Amino acid sequence: MTIQxxxxxxxxxxxxxxxxxxxxxxxxxxxxxxFLKVYDSKEEFWEFAEDDYESIIPEExxxxxxxxxxxxxxxxxxxxxxxFVDTVLFPTLKELExxxxxxxxxxxxxxxxxxxxxxxxxxxxLRQVINVLNEVDFTENDERHAFNDIYEKILxxxxxxxxxxxxxxxxPLTEFIVEMVDPQVxxxxxxxxxxxxxxxxxxxxxxxxxxxxxxxxxxxxxxxIGVEKKPLPYLLAITNMILHDIDEPNILHDNxxxxxxxxxNDDEKADVIIMNPPYGGTEEKSIQINFPTALQxxxxxxxxxxxxxxxxxxxxxxxxxxxxxxLFGDDRAKLAIKEKLLEEFNLHTIxxxxxxxxxxxxxxxxxxxxxxxxxxxxEVWYFEHPLPEGYARYSKTxxxxxxxFDIAKQWWHDREENxxxxxxxxxxxxxxxxxxxxxxxxxxxxxxxxxSALEIIKELQTSQEEVxxxxxxxxxxxx
Numbered sequence: 001m002t003i004q005x006x007x008x009x010x011x012x013x014x015x016x017x018x019x020x021x022x023x024x025x026x027x028x029x030x031x032x033x034x035f036l037k038v039y040d041s042k043e044e045f046w047e048f049a050e051d052d053y054e055s056i057i058p059e060e061x062x063x064x065x066x067x068x069x070x071x072x073x074x075x076x077x078x079x080x081x082x083x084f085v086d087t088v089l090f091p092t093l094k095e096l097e098x099x100x101x102x103x104x105x106x107x108x109x110x111x112x113x114x115x116x117x118x119x120x121x122x123x124x125x126l127r128q129v130i131n132v133l134n135e136v137d138f139t140e141n142d143e144r145h146a147f148n149d150i151y152e153k154i155l156x157x158x159x160x161x162x163x164x165x166x167x168x169x170x171x172p173l174t175e176f177i178v179e180m181v182d183p184q185v186x187x188x189x190x191x192x193x194x195x196x197x198x199x200x201x202x203x204x205x206x207x208x209x210x211x212x213x214x215x216x217x218x219x220x221x222x223x224x225i226g227v228e229k230k231p232l233p234y235l236l237a238i239t240n241m242i243l244h245d246i247d248e249p250n251i252l253h254d255n256x257x258x259x260x261x262x263x264x265n266d267d268e269k270a271d272v273i274i275m276n277p278p279y280g281g282t283e284e285k286s287i288q289i290n291f292p293t294a295l296q297x298x299x300x301x302x303x304x305x306x307x308x309x310x311x312x313x314x315x316x317x318x319x320x321x322x323x324x325x326x327l328f329g330d331d332r333a334k335l336a337i338k339e340k341l342l343e344e345f346n347l348h349t350i351x352x353x354x355x356x357x358x359x360x361x362x363x364x365x366x367x368x369x370x371x372x373x374x375x376x377x378x379e380v381w382y383f384e385h386p387l388p389e390g391y392a393r394y395s396k397t398x399x400x401x402x403x404x405f406d407i408a409k410q411w412w413h414d415r416e417e418n419x420x421x422x423x424x425x426x427x428x429x430x431x432x433x434x435x436x437x438x439x440x441x442x443x444x445x446x447x448x449x450x451x452s453a454l455e456i457i458k459e460l461q462t463s464q465e466e467v468x469x470x471x472x473x474x475x476x477x478x479x
Contacts, residue, residue, distance in 0.1 A: 006132060013128045019121035028232055030129075032116040035239045036063045037133055039109065042242055046105075056106035061092050067130050075127065082123035090118060104248035108238055111253060115231035169195070169276045169321065170357065172402040174202040177274055177319035177368060180349075180412060185210045185219055187271035192256035192311070193304060194226030197237035199274040204244050217245070225270065226251040257283060257303050260290045261310040269313045276321035277304035279364065295340070297333035301326060306337050309345065317372045318345075324365045328437035338434040342426060347371040350436065351408060352384045356394030381415055381423045383408055384440045417442060 007030075014026045040063035046053045059065055066084060069075035076084055093113040098106070120126045183189045183203045191199045203224065211217055224246065228234040234253045241249035281300035288296040288303070295306040301322060312318060326334060327350075341347055351368040358364065371377075385408060387393070394400055411421055419442050429436065 006136065009132050010129050013125050013132070014120065017120045017122050017125045020119045024232075025119045028117065029119045031232060031235050031239070032113070032118075033067075033130065033133055035112055035235060037067070037136075038239050038243055040064055041137075042247065046247075056096060056098075056102070056109055058092060061089050068134060069127070069131055076123075077127040078123040080123065081126055082121070085118050085123075085126070090116070105242075108249065112235045112238055114253075116235065168358075169198050170400045171198065171202070172400050172405060173321070173353075173357065173368075174198045174274075174276075175206075175402060176405040176408070177321075177370075178202040178206045179409070180370060181272055181274055181317045181319040183207060183272045183274075185216050186223070188223045188225065188269070188313070189272045189274070190225040190227075190270035190311070191275045192227045192273070192308065193275050193277045194228045194237055194251060195233045195276070197226060197240045197251065199276070200224055200226050200237070201240055201244055203272075203274065204246070221246050221248060222250070224250060227254050227256045228252070229255045255287075257287050257290060257300075257307060261292075261307055264310050266313070269311050269316070271313050271316045273308050273312055273316070273318045273320070275304070275308070277301050279323045279325075294336040295333055297331070297337075299333070302333055302337060305341075306333075309337070309340060312345075312373050314373055318370065320369050321366050322369055324367065324437060326436075327367060328435050330433065330435065335434055338436065341371065342377040342429065342434070344373075344376065345371045346374050347377045347380050349381045349383065349412075352382060352440075354385060354387050354393060356398075357400050377426050377429075379423050379425050380429065380436070381421065382438060382440070383411060383421045384443070386420055419443065 010030060011026055014020045014029060020026055020029055039057075043053075043055055043062075055062060066076055066089070090113065093109060096110040096113075098110050120129070178199065183206060185207055189200070189203050191197075194200060204220070207220060211220060224241075226237060226241075226249070228237055228251060231253070234251065237251050238249050241251060277300065279301045282298045283300055283303055288298065291297075291303065291306055295302075297303055297306075305320070305322065305326065308318060308320070326338075329335075347369065349368075349370040351370075353366045353368065355363055355365050357366060385404070388401075388404060391398060407420065411418075415421065415423075417423065420440070422438075422440060422442055424438055432438075
């Protein structure tokens with residue numbers, strides 16, 4: 001059974017339930033069940049490895065004791081299953097007793113259920129969903145790593161970025177940023193808007209060959225840090241980290257912007273910061289006052305950018321995704337943030353991404369900024385990511401692929417100007433009043449500002465494909 005088929009089967013079952021309203025609730029419903037199943041699989045391993053292991057979950061609430069259908073006619077279903085989930089399972093897990101001595105791997109059960117809900121009204125349909133989930137064995141290594149495909153699939157099914165601009169970051173993009181920043185075992189690696197943990201799991205996979213001993217594994221587990229404000233992606237991130245053998249994930253359910261940036265000590269700073277902060281969101285005055293007056297902004301992405309300037313260690317490295325508006329923005333806060341960035345950090349590379357990378361969530365054009373804390377910027381290298389031949393833009397049906405970064409990787413360590421790459425001195429940037437939105441001077445005439453008739457036709461075809469895709473999704477929803 002493929003992951004796509006599994007998710008489609010589950011979604012089709014949930015669509016029949018009167019209590020589940022829309023994609024967001026379907027995903028939230030699926031995620032708490034996935035967490036309990038995954039956690040039960042990890043507990044099987046902990047029980048095998050540790051003679052004295054005791055679960056924090058009461059026996060009747062462990063997945064193995066209520067969710068497995070042994071085909072003997074005794075499995076909970078119908079009203080009995082609904083009553084158990086609503087009156088026993090959820091109240092028990094929400095009210096688990098923990099304190100400062102509780103192991104983190106146990107305490108996370110309470111954390112992830114604090115904001116979880118059971119939306120399904122039909123116990124019969126709920127049993128059907130559980131039975132489909134039980135077809136996946138997360139104790140098997142291949143199945144565990146297939147969880148990446150599960151959460152990517154269900155997140156892609158969310159057609160809207162939401163009011164605060166959160167959206168799924170394509171895995172090829174997270175892998176490219178991580179490879180270029182090159183995190184090492186022993187370094188503190190952080191994502192302060194970690195979402196479902198995509199950057200952190202990419203960092204884990206990047207360091208896989210570096211991890212030689214149990215001590216290395218412990219070091220990585222201790223030094224991998226995430227912070228996520230929203231409950232659903234937080235739950236997904238916790239589940240994802242557990243499946244990557246991070247038994248005690250350092251993922252905080254919090255807002256990274258709530259602490260005064262002047263108060264960060266060395267222990268709260270990171271060697272490597274990799275992230276894609278939300279765009280378009282607005283922050284209240286109570287958040288803005290955590291920043292120096294010149295850097296105060298209502299724009300969420302600006303504040304995240306300012307915050308990481310205070311949380312990067314000496315010689316530390318950053319790879320971050322930002323919208324075009326940060327590059328050309330000339331309001332007071334953006335100018336102050338860019339001035340601080342260029343005077344105190346080395347902004348060595350900006351990779352300019354084409355339109356559609358984050359389709360279908362947003363058409364905003366984005367950039368990958370790479371900088372380190374090794375001294376002021378002297379020059380900025382730009383690299384314009386080329387679209388594959390025949391593409392007018394990326395889209396839902398024509399997404400970004402990993403191999404399309406090969407040309408940038410080949411250029412990265414032996415930099416020369418070419419049709420994709422150019423450099424700009426800090427003096428030129430200052431003359432432009434810190435406007436970093438600099439077009440490719442090496443592009444063929446007209447390539448930047450003009451489009452051929454063929455390109456326009458291809459764009460129209462792509463838009464038509466997206467419209468058809470949306471119509472099909474609506475048709476499935478109505479069915």
